[in-house]
Amino acid sequence: MSGRKFFVGGNWKMNGNKDEIKKIVDGLNGAALNDNTDIVVSPPACYLEYTKGLLSPKISTAGQNCYKVAKGAFTGDLSPQMLIDVGADWVIIGHSERRNVFGEGDELIAEKTAFALESGLGVIACIGEKLEERESGKTEEVVFQQTKAIAAKVSNWDKVVLAYEPVWAIGTGKTATPQQAQDVHAQLRKWLKENVSESVANSLRIIYGGSVTGGNCKELAQSGDIDGFLVGGASLKPEFVEIINARG
Numbered sequence: 090m091s092g093r094k095f096f097v098g099g100n101w102k103m104n105g106n107k108d109e110i111k112k113i114v115d116g117l118n119g120a121a122l123n124d125n126t127d128i129v130v131s132p133p134a135c136y137l138e139y140t141k142g143l144l145s146p147k148i149s150t151a152g153q154n155c156y157k158v159a160k161g162a163f164t165g166d167l168s169p170q171m172l173i174d175v176g177a178d179w180v181i182i183g184h185s186e187r188r189n190v191f192g193e194g195d196e197l198i199a200e201k202t203a204f205a206l207e208s209g210l211g212v213i214a215c216i217g218e219k220l221e222e223r224e225s226g227k228t229e230e231v232v233f234q235q236t237k238a239i240a241a242k243v244s245n246w247d248k249v250v251l252a253y254e255p256v257w258a259i260g261t262g263k264t265a266t267p268q269q270a271q272d273v274h275a276q277l278r279k280w281l282k283e284n285v286s287e288s289v290a291n292s293l294r295i296i297y298g299g300s301v302t303g304g305n306c307k308e309l310a311q312s313g314d315i316d317g318f319l320v321g322g323a324s325l326k327p328e329f330v331e332i333i334n335a336r337g
């Protein structure tokens with residue numbers, strides 16, 4: 090065993106309303122959930138406080154994004170301090186939808202990661218290659234570059250979880266095979282060992298995201314370097330409980 094605690098995040102993305110959230114949370118609160126797993130759900134920011142108020146204390150909450158300063162003239166954005174104020178413990182930074190729909194680059198993502206950590210949040214930092222990058226043999230180059238940008242700004246990795254989410258697997262039903270995911274996770278750990286430190290390489294949780302379901306989670310969870318999941322679509326459904334409990 091790696092000694093790294095299994096971590097499962099549910100990224101609800103831009104989905105849900107109060108009625109739907111109440112049903113999801115009732116399902117989670119009433120389920121038998123593994124004590125040996127860190128569980129985080131990430132509702133839209135406007136529902137963070139509402140969700141936190143309903144959730145069992147064993148489940149933490151995350152924002153889906155935040156900016157790199159505490160306050161100011163940044164219309165439409167949120168600071169880590171604001172997320173903390175409404176009950177968030179974590180924030181997702183650098184999700185591929187932020188990178189590819191909203192044009193966020195490696196530098197901004199690294200700055201936001203560093204500021205969220207300094208502000209007291211844990212960060213689920215997302216990386217991952219596009220289909221054309223995988224097909225042209227550039228997977229490692231891309232994920233190493235994305236990780237390098239984060240590593241340049243982060244000195245304390247204790248509250249970081251790295252989420253490897255191949256863009257071609259997100260919301261497509263095309264999950265990476267356990268071998269494909271394990272290979273990238275192992276390469277990332279090797280990169281961390283060579284470029285950050287052996288202790289960070291050994292202790293940092295690297296989780297997988299991309300069409301994880303109740304049906305494929307157990308096999309993925311058996312790979313030695315897959316320390317959990319970041320789940321989109323299936324985190325809105327009852328099967329999320331199976332994914333939380335995937336390590337058995």
Ligand SMILES: O=C[C@H](O)COP(=O)(O)O
Nearest residue numbers: 100259260299300321322
């Ligand atoms: O943050 C979660 C990922 O984008 C995965 O989404 P998905 O499980 O719907 O493929």
